[in-house]
Amino acid sequence: QVQLVESGGGSVQSGGSLRLSCEVAGLSSNDYCVGWFRQSPGKEREEVAVMARYAGTAYADLVKGRFAISQDKEKHTFDLQMNSLKPETPAMCYCATSHAWVCNPRPKFPYWGEGTQVTVSS
Secondary structure, eight states: OOEEEEEOOEEEETTOOEEEEEEEESOSOSOSOEEEEEEOTTSOOEEEEEEETTTEEEEOGGGTTTEEEEEETTTTEEEEEEOSOOOEEEEEEEEEEOSOSOOSSOOOOOEEOOOEEEEEEO
16 A cells, blocks of 8 residues: 655745655655645645656746755655745645656656645745
């Protein structure tokens, strides 16, 4: 059974940083395309960043240059470092994994964590 657990969310002031972490258990490989997504109330879930070991990383335009996705194979975790955060509607951030070796084209993400809330105040 695949399980993902996010941690690291919280409240921060505009310009601050947060680091989200996703611990993955039960997946047959650490090399699949993984990603971080966020969803604000009343809005659709949107992709923030994805990565695959042999296929690099990709970021949403709004976060390029400020966010960084990384992976720790030994710890079976992948993180999202968020810098220069901007004030916006609170969002739930979710991590997800696929069974694809690459992120292009975007694969289906059948496994999701329960989310961690991020709030950025002005």
